[in-house]
Amino acid sequence: MTFRRAPYYYPWIAALLLLTAGCGSARRDEPTGPPVFLPSRPAVLGEEVFMHRCNQCHPRGEAGLGPALNNKPLPGFMIKFQVRHGFGAMPAFSEKELSDFDLNNVVAYLKTLRHSG
Numbered sequence: 001m002t003f004r005r006a007p008y009y010y011p012w013i014a015a016l017l018l019l020t021a022g023c024g025s026a027r028r029d030e031p032t033g034p035p036v037f038l039p040s041r042p043a044v045l046g047e048e049v050f051m052h053r054c055n056q057c058h059p060r061g062e063a064g065l066g067p068a069l070n071n072k073p074l075p076g077f078m079i080k081f082q083v084r085h086g087f088g089a090m091p092a093f094s095e096k097e098l099s100d101f102d103l104n105n106v107v108a109y110l111k112t113l114r115h116s117g
């Protein structure tokens, strides 16, 4: 009768698997800084666009070179008009520079910045 032995390393593999199974840490890093409440996906995407295109003049929606955007309930179409046509020192953004999709998201983001009062 031939006795087929499992290769000698099988127990080692089994031991390794057992060891590593216990090591996978489920702990994730704590988030740093205060949480920023951004309710919708458009607002999250809009923040990204805003930071690239608008933030240098309207820092986080506050007044900078441009006026504050977070202290008045500007309707979406007014924001879009301002962005598409520019006014005074504000440059106009064509659809090539800023797609309608991006602009809609920026508007959603700006609405999340509004103060009450």
Ligand code: HEC
Pocket (backbone or CB within 6 Å): 050, 053, 054, 055, 056, 057, 058, 065, 066, 067, 068, 069, 074, 078, 079, 082, 083, 087, 088, 089, 090, 091, 093, 098, 106
């Ligand atoms: C180069 C600086 C600059 C950039 C970049 C810029 N703005 Fe402006 N923005 C201004 C200035 C200056 C004004 C005031 C224009 C005026 O009334 O003479 C303004 C005005 C506005 C207003 C009207 C505010 C009001 O009180 O009526 C809105 C809305 C606005 N900007 C949104 C945006 C958005 C959205 C972006 C990014 C897509 C952007 N701006 C990028 C300078 C800038």
